[in-house]
Amino acid sequence: MANTNYEHRLILPVPMQHNDFNIWSVLKNCVGKELSKITMPVVFNEPLSFLQRMSEYMEYSHLLRQATEASDPLTRMQHVAGFAVSALAANWERLGKPFNPLLGETYELEREEFRIICEQVSHHPPVSAFHAESPDGSWVFHGSIHPKLKYWGKTVEIHPKGILTLEFPKWKEAYTWTNVQCCVHNVIVGKLWIEQCGTMEIVNHTTGHKAHLNFKSAGLNSKDLHRVEGFITDRNKQKLSYVHGKWTEFFKCVHYKYYEEYIREHPNKIKKFGDQKSSNKSPTGGSPSHTPKKVFQKLNSLTVSAFTKSNSVQEDYEDSGPSDIIEGELPKSDSTYSIDIPNSITIWNVNPRPLNCSDYYQFTSFAMSLNELGHELESKICKTDSRLRPDIRKLEQGDIDGAAVEKTRLENKQREANKLRKGKRAGMEWTPRWFSAGINPYTKQEDWVCNGEYWNRQYDEDIDIF
Numbered sequence: 001m002a003n004t005n006y007e008h009r010l011i012l013p014v015p016m017q018h019n020d021f022n023i024w025s026v027l028k029n030c031v032g033k034e035l036s037k038i039t040m041p042v043v044f045n046e047p048l049s050f051l052q053r054m055s056e057y058m059e060y061s062h063l064l065r066q067a068t069e070a071s072d073p074l075t076r077m078q079h080v081a082g083f084a085v086s087a088l089a090a091n092w093e094r095l096g097k098p099f100n101p102l103l104g105e106t107y108e109l110e111r112e113e114f115r116i117i118c119e120q121v122s123h124h125p126p127v128s129a130f131h132a133e134s135p136d137g138s139w140v141f142h143g144s145i146h147p148k149l150k151y152w153g154k155t156v157e158i159h160p161k162g163i164l165t166l167e168f169p170k171w172k173e174a175y176t177w178t179n180v181q182c183c184v185h186n187v188i189v190g191k192l193w194i195e196q197c198g199t200m201e202i203v204n205h206t207t208g209h210k211a212h213l214n215f216k217s218a219g220l221n222s223k224d225l226h227r228v229e230g231f232i233t234d235r236n237k238q239k240l241s242y243v244h245g246k247w248t249e250f251f252k253c254v255h256y257k258y259y260e261e262y263i264r265e266h267p268n269k270i271k272k273f274g275d276q277k278s279s280n281k282s283p284t285g286g287s288p289s290h291t292p293k294k295v296f297q298k299l300n301s302l303t304v305s306a307f308t309k310s311n312s313v314q315e316d317y318e319d320s321g322p323s324d325i326i327e328g329e330l331p332k333s334d335s336t337y338s339i340d341i342p343n344s345i346t347i348w349n350v351n352p353r354p355l356n357c358s359d360y361y362q363f364t365s366f367a368m369s370l371n372e373l374g375h376e377l378e379s380k381i382c383k384t385d386s387r388l389r390p391d392i393r394k395l396e397q398g399d400i401d402g403a404a405v406e407k408t409r410l411e412n413k414q415r416e417a418n419k420l421r422k423g424k425r426a427g428m429e430w431t432p433r434w435f436s437a438g439i440n441p442y443t444k445q446e447d448w449v450c451n452g453e454y455w456n457r458q459y460d461e462d463i464d465i466f
């Protein structure tokens with residue numbers, strides 16, 4: 001399917017310009033607002049569109065191939081769960097904001113193990129749809145993401161709404177899940193850091209197997225920083241397998257009986273499931289924080305209405321005793337506690353980041369390659385492809401001022417096109433070209449369905465969004 005011999009670039013053309021802009025200076029006026037409506041200065045951006053960022057889900061797509069190669073549904077689910085966790089790994093320490101895709105923007109990516117097409121199908125609210133498939137048709141992975149960013153004082157909470165569906169035609173199987181929420185901490189003071197929190201339930205709609213994954217918040221002494229833990233059940237709710245890992249590093253699984261033996265012998269290592277409260281609540285509510293007085297006072301002087309909606313705020317600013325998470329600092333690397341259950345197998349290990357990635361927006365090697373544009377690609381891709389966005393290209397080349405000018409121009413152009421559609425030619429609503437609104441057959445919820453036309457490469461040359 002893809003040009004497998006091609007060497008992808010491993011680095012951006014120029015290093016990023018570090019800035020000491022305080023994000024708080026922009027956000028202090030936006031507490032409680034939906035952030036997609038706020039224009040952020042380009043210095044907070046990374047040189048990728050959200051469509052490209054979404055394609056990063058596919059970095060470990062070999063796990064999907066491995067899943068389809070397994071003949072029993074438990075092994076398949078273990079790999080699917082590993083894939084769902086691995087898809088989040090690229091977010092570790094990535095604190096630049098991807099560019100909001102323009103309505104109608106597309107992004108395609110073809111690699112050895114997959115090809116994916118993404119389209120921005122709605123602007124307000126912002127919805128990005130994608131459809132990925134393996135070269136041999138053994139798996140299809142599709143979905144849509146409507147990231148809702150909410151700003152609650154010292155944290156930004158991101159709810160990536162939308163269903164993800166994975167199909168294995170050979171096994172007549174379909175799996176669905178939704179992503180957990182993501183929290184960006186220390187927006188007011190200190191270094192930003194990111195965590196994924198909440199529960200993810202992956203359902204095999206054919207066999208009734210389920211993976212229940214609990215993404216933990218860092219917790220006391222950062223003991224649970226980035227940790228994921230859960231189990232796989234069959235249709236009778238029997239626990240078959242215990243799974244655990246870190247979304248930033250690895251994912252392992254083990255037969256449930258070995259897990260039971262292990263906790264019998266090491267009662268203090270892990271609390272048995274069911275003993276612990278599920279942390280379904282807001283991640284901001286769960287994390288302890290030792291707030292220095294200065295910050296506390298600063299926060300108190302904020303308008304009260306800014307915080308009233310989040311009932312967790314009260315607890316949040318109370319000194320909850322000793323903790324390694326000091327307000328404004330990164331949590332000290334997590335404790336060394338390891339869960340080493342005999343007979344475990346490792347499903348996934350993260351690829352190391354490039355050595356100098358801190359000068360390159362903390363990009364993974366995979367991310368470094370996403371905006372590359374060679375002649376061959378340039379002549380093939382649709383005119384609406386993210387790689388052709390001048391603002392992203394300028395930022396990538398280190399021209400921040402040029403990027404800002406282009407970004408404003410594109411946003412105005414989009415606004416004008418929108419007005420035109422609404423005004424003169426009323427009723428001429430934008431219709432996405434590669435996806436259409438439909439109902440997900442498995443969850444019966446609203447979803448976006450790919451029409452399969454993109455790869456025929458018969459593009460309408462009239463569309464000009466850049």
Ligand SMILES: CC(C)CCC[C@@H](C)[C@H]1CC[C@H]2[C@@H]3CC=C4C[C@@H](O)CC[C@]4(C)[C@H]3CC[C@]12C
Nearest residue numbers: 091094095096097098147156158160179182184
């Ligand atoms: C501090 C604030 C203002 C700026 C930081 C913005 C960055 C870190 C935010 C903006 C949009 C966010 C993304 C929105 C949606 C998703 C999909 C989800 O499945 C994984 C996390 C991911 C990929 C988020 C990661 C963090 C993110 C990139």
